Amino acid sequence: MIHERQRLLRSGGRTALVALALLVILSCTEILQPFYDEEEQDYRSTQGALELTHLANYFQTATALSAQVTQLRMTETALAAAPPIQPPQALAPQIEAPVPAPQQAPQVAASSPPIITRVDFPSSIPSNGTKFTGWVSFKDPDGDVNLIRIHVLRSVSSIPDYEHDPNHMLQGTPTDGQFGFQFWCGSKQEITSQVTLFDLAGNSSNTMEFTVECY
Numbered sequence: 001m002i003h004e005r006q007r008l009l010r011s012g013g014r015t016a017l018v019a020l021a022l023l024v025i026l027s028c029t030e031i032l033q034p035f036y037d038e039e040e041q042d043y044r045s046t047q048g049a050l051e052l053t054h055l056a057n058y059f060q061t062a063t064a065l066s067a068q069v070t071q072l073r074m075t076e077t078a079l080a081a082a083p084p085i086q087p088p089q090a091l092a093p094q095i096e097a098p099v100p101a102p103q104q105a106p107q108v109a110a111s112s113p114p115i116i117t118r119v120d121f122p123s124s125i126p127s128n129g130t131k132f133t134g135w136v137s138f139k140d141p142d143g144d145v146n147l148i149r150i151h152v153l154r155s156v157s158s159i160p161d162y163e164h165d166p167n168h169m170l171q172g173t174p175t176d177g178q179f180g181f182q183f184w185c186g187s188k189q190e191i192t193s194q195v196t197l198f199d200l201a202g203n204s205s206n207t208m209e210f211t212v213e214c215y
Helices: 002-081
Strands: 115-120 132-139 145-154 162-164 170-173 176-183 189-199 208-214
Touching (some): 115 189, 115 208, 132 189, 176 189
């Protein structure tokens, strides 16, 4: 009997302990419940903000893509309305006429005047009209002397100039030789004359004088 009571007391004590533990757990749950609710509310608020951010990003991306699609459609419409591009036409080969080379003026060789080096004629001749021959020594690099002129400087009577082509009385060469000429007197007097040579270019030589006594 005593043992039975002891067993019952032990059983009752255990039951009381279990009941007490349950009461403690319930009390802790009631105390912690507001904290759990607050954390859940914060979690839901955070999730909602994240969802709103994702949604805003989605709308921004969708708006940008829509603008790009609109721009592409406008470009396609403009290209469709533009006239077709014609292929370039082949250009005919251009042939340029050669530029003629500038013509140079023909070089004209410089002409040198003849030079009289000496006149030989007798110092006196009779005044009876007999013709005497004199000689004009000369040099001419061009060899184109074509005229001799004898001009009377001083005389008693009037004597005209005497000129002719001297080549028919040439001794030597046209560049270095002697031209012959004839001179005479018709009255007694002293005559001083000068001789000049001319070439084809119109150049004149130096002049040289000689004097003859007609007796």
